Amino acid sequence: MARTNAEPAVDKRRLILDAAVRVFARQGFHTCRVSDIADEAGVAYGLVYHYFDSKDQILDTLFLERWDILLRAIQQVDAEEIPPREKLYAITSFIVDSYRHDPDLMQVIIVEVTRAANTFGRTHLAHIREAYYGIAAIVERAQRAGTFRSDITPDFAALAFYGAVEQVLTGWIFALLPTGEREYDQAKTHIVETICGGLDQTDRTSSTAGRAD
Amino acid sequence: MARTNAEPAVDKRRLILDAAVRVFARQGFHTCRVSDIADEAGVAYGLVYHYFDSKDQILDTLFLERWDILLRAIQQVDAEEIPPREKLYAITSFIVDSYRHDPDLMQVIIVEVTRAANTFGRTHLAHIREAYYGIAAIVERAQRAGTFRSDITPDFAALAFYGAVEQVLTGWIFALLPTGEREYDQAKTHIVETICGGLDQTDRTSSTAGRAD
Amino acid sequence: MARTNAEPAVDKRRLILDAAVRVFARQGFHTCRVSDIADEAGVAYGLVYHYFDSKDQILDTLFLERWDILLRAIQQVDAEEIPPREKLYAITSFIVDSYRHDPDLMQVIIVEVTRAANTFGRTHLAHIREAYYGIAAIVERAQRAGTFRSDITPDFAALAFYGAVEQVLTGWIFALLPTGEREYDQAKTHIVETICGGLDQTDRTSSTAGRAD
Amino acid sequence: MARTNAEPAVDKRRLILDAAVRVFARQGFHTCRVSDIADEAGVAYGLVYHYFDSKDQILDTLFLERWDILLRAIQQVDAEEIPPREKLYAITSFIVDSYRHDPDLMQVIIVEVTRAANTFGRTHLAHIREAYYGIAAIVERAQRAGTFRSDITPDFAALAFYGAVEQVLTGWIFALLPTGEREYDQAKTHIVETICGGLDQTDRTSSTAGRAD
C-alpha cells in the first residue's frame, strides 16, 4: 500500500539494460544467454521479454541510445566556430571520454555492433555511416576553407580518422595498448596529431590547441 | 590411364576451403551451415569433417594461411632499404592488392576474424598483434632515423595506421566507399598520405614516391 | 481456483523420469532417442533438457535414486539382530520385490548400469561396490561369529552372492526363467539356500527361517 | 616373386581379430571406431571391411569362436565319469584359465557380449543359454544320482553358478578383487565350495577333489 505514485521503485527496464551491458562485455553477445542477463539484473527470465521484444533489441537499444548521443555531439562540434583540428579533437575526446566513463558500454558498442560487420554492424550501417558523414562534413568544410588539403576525399579522410580512433579503443579493450588516465588524454592528442599532422617529421611550431603534453 | 602419379585429380580439401570463402563471404560465418559449404563445394557433408575437425577450423585455416603471408610481407618490406613512407606504402599496397585479387577472402578475414573481436579475433589475437608489431618496428626505426616524429609511440602509430587501412577495406566491403581499379590505387596513396603527411594543408612538394595521381 | 499452493498439477520432472524408465526398458538406453522419452512423457523435447543436463543424467538419476534405497536397505538389514542367513534372505527379498514391483526400473538398472560395465557401470562402480561391501560386512560378521565358514573371503562371497541374484533377475528379464508371484518367492529361498546351504546333498533339518516352500 | 604358395605371410584376418580384442578391451566396443581397429592391426581402413561385413561381425566372430570352445568343454566335462562337484570345478577351471591366458578376450566376451544384455547379449542369447543348459544338465544328473539336493531346479542352480563365476571374473576385470596366479586357483575352489558346499559352517571332512589350498 506504500508507494502509490506511478513511478516504480526501480526502473526494471534500465536494470536489464545495465545488466546486459555487463554481460555482453563479459561474455559477448552471442555467447551469453538471455537468462544470463536476467540473472545479472536479478529479475525473472520472462521479464526481459516484457520490456524487450528480443535479445537483439536489447543490444539495438544500447547501441542506439549511445550512438545518437555521439551523432549529436558530432553535429554540435561541427556547428562550433573552431578550427577543424579542434573539431576532430573534440570528437576524439568525446569518444575517448565515453570509453573512460563506461568502458563496458563502449566495448559492447564497438565489439558487438560497430566492428561486428556481419551482424549488427550491417543492421545499423545507416546510423554508423551518419557518423562518418558528420566527420566528412567537417573535413570538407576545412578543405574549402583551405585548412585541410584537398587531394584526399572527405569520405576517405573520415574513414581513416574514425578507423584510427576505433582501433585505438580496440587496443585498449584487448590490452594491446596500456590504459589509464594519462594514456586516455595522450591518445586524444596523438590521434589528432597523427591524422592531421601526419607521422612525418616536419618543422612543427604549433600543436593541437596547446594540449600537447 | 593418364595421371599416374599420386596427385589427386582435384584437391578436395582446397575445393572445400575455396567454397568456404565464398559461403562465408556471402552468408557470414555464423549464419551459414556446414552443409552450405559442402553444397557449394559439391562434396558430401562428411567430407568436410574428413579434412577439418570443425567449422571453426576451416575459418582458422583460411585466416592463418593468408595472415602468415601478410606477416612475411611485412617482415620482407621492413628488411628493404627504402624510406619508411615507402615501407608503409608497400604494406598498404600488399593489403589492398590482396583485396583486389580476392575480395571474398579478405572480406572473410577482416569481417569474420580481424574485426570479430569477441570470437575469432580473440583466438588469433597473438597473430594479429604480430602485424601491429611489424608495423611498429618500421615506425620505430623511422623515428630513430629522424624520418618520423618521435612524440607518438610506435605502437600507437601502428594501430592508427592499420586501423585506417582496415576501415578503408571495410568501407569497400560494405559499399561505403566506391570500388574499382582506380580507387584501389588511389587508396594506397591516400592512406599513406593521410597517416604520414597528415590532413593539414602544408607546402607539399614531394609526395609518396612519385606515386601521386 | 482449486489448487492454490505452489505444488504443480503434475511433476513434469517425475513424468519424464517415469517415461524414461519405460523407454529405456523397451528400447534400451543407447537405442532410444531423447525425443522418444519426450514423446512417451507427452512433453516437448526441450523440457527434457530443462530438467536434465543430458540423456546420461536421466539414467544416472534413475540409478542413483534406486541404488541408494538398496544401499540403505542393506545397511538396515545388517544392523538387525538376526542370523546372517536371514540377512541375506532379507536383501534378496528386497531386490526381488523391487523387481516384482517395478520390473522396468530394475531391468534398466541391471541391464543399462549394473551390467553395462563399460559405460554406466564404470561410472557408478563406486556405488555398486558399496553394495558388495555391505554384503561382505554381513559375511564377515557371520564368519567371526562362527556361523559362516572362514575359508572364503567375505569379498568373494559377496560377489558370488550378488552375482547369483543378478543373474536370476537377468534370467527373468530375458525369459530364461519363468516369472510369476510363486517364482519370485521361491527364488528368494533358492538363492539363499544355494549360497548358504550349497547344492550338495546333506542332512537338512532346518531351512531358511521356515520359508521353505 | 618369392612366396608362391597359397599361405599368406600373415593372416590379415587374424591380425584384425586380435587387434580388435585389444581395442575392444581397452576402449570398449561402442566407444572405439573401426579405424582404431585398423590402426591397431596396422592395416588399411578398408581391409577391415574386406574380411568382415561390419563392426558387429567382428565381435560376433570373437565371441562365437570362444564360446563354442566353452560349450564343447562343458559337454566334454559332462561326458566324463567324475563326481558333479568335480565337473563344476572343471568348468570353473576352464573359464578361469581362459581369463588367465587371455584376459582381454575374456573381458570383451563378458563385458561386451555376455553382460551386454541389450545389445550383443540379446543377439547371442541362444548361445549363452546353451551354456546354462549344459550346466543345468550336470546338475540334473547329479540330482537324479542323489549327489545334489533336488529342491532347487537345475536351471536355477545353473544360473546361480554361472552368475557367481561371471561376477568373479567381472571383479577381476574391474579390480574389485585382487588378481594373480594364486587368486585364480583359489577362486576355482572357492566358487565351487560356495555353490556346492554353501557358506554355512558345517562339519567338513572332504573338500573339492583334494584341491583345497
Next chain:
DNA sequence: CATGAATGAGACTTCATTCAT
C-alpha cells in the same frame, strides 16, 4: 588383396521465444 577418400543418415544439445498463471 589392399587402400583411404567419400558418403550421408542420425542424434544430441542449445537457447530464443512463448505463454499460462
Next chain:
DNA sequence: TATGAATGAAGTCTCATTCAT
C-alpha cells in the same frame, strides 16, 4: 508487472559403411 516452465526449430559433429582405384 512478474514469473519461470514449456516449446521446438536448428545445426554441429560422428562414424559405420561404400567404392573407385
